[in-house]
Amino acid sequence: MQQNRPAIDAIMERYQAWMQAIRDGDLEAILDIYAEDATYMPPGKPAFSGKQALREIWESYLQREEFVAHYSPTIHISKAGDMAYDIGRYRITMKKDGRSVAFEGKYVVVWKLIAQRWKAVVDMDNDNGPSA
Template identity: 35%
Template sequence: MKIRLMLLAATSLMIASCDTAKENANAVSPEAATSADSAGDEEAIRGQVARWLDLIKAKDAAAIAQMYTEDGAFMPPNAPIGKGHAAIEQNWAGMMATPGFDLNFAPEAIIVSSSGDMALDRGTYRLTVAPDGKEQVDTGKYVVVWRKVEGEWKAAADIINSDLPPGGG
């Protein structure tokens, strides 16, 4: 009788552990869930980058400014920091008014925080202007810190700096 009870207990434990293993196999680990969310967030940010580039082509400084958080900051080279939508719009409008203005940029890396509410976008840009009728090209790098606001990714801080030596030449 004791052997039968022991076998019954052992069998019950084995069945219970099999059910637990099956549940664990079907469960999504926190790391996998974060990875899936992170990939979706990265895609959303890439979508924002594409939208931004379209707005640059359209020279729509007002819409570009709305891509920033309320307290966002734009830090272009050789110009004062633009804080808030009005100043950011003014900075972008001034840049885009330069004759021959053309800007393209591309992320090299987008890293989403584990909390899923902030991200880092690091990349390169190519800027062309012709203020005196002669085309000038600048290449450089940028960093945008994105923050998720009410489910939408917005630029909280945006800094650009040139690869050219001081003096532009």
């Protein structure tokens, strides 16, 4: 994998849009990040593939009070410049039973350049579990 600054910048813009869409509760903007046949693998749940399945899981997330996600991407671009992967860390905060809670973990997102737009084709989260 090589470092292709324009591609990395474009994917970082997609991340900014993704995180803003989560803050805004904008389901359509979140779904726009994903390819039509994308697969999302959240911790402790089965894999969700395709836009309808992604719609259902993200709708459930957006119903959570004060749900906010922050991702710290580290992006690597393929030599051909049409695929990328990102290995990073995340922090999710929300209110549960009236009190603020936070979850931290790591993730992998595989990106593909589709019709000149970077789309997430695989998204996998792995919660760190409770603090010791």
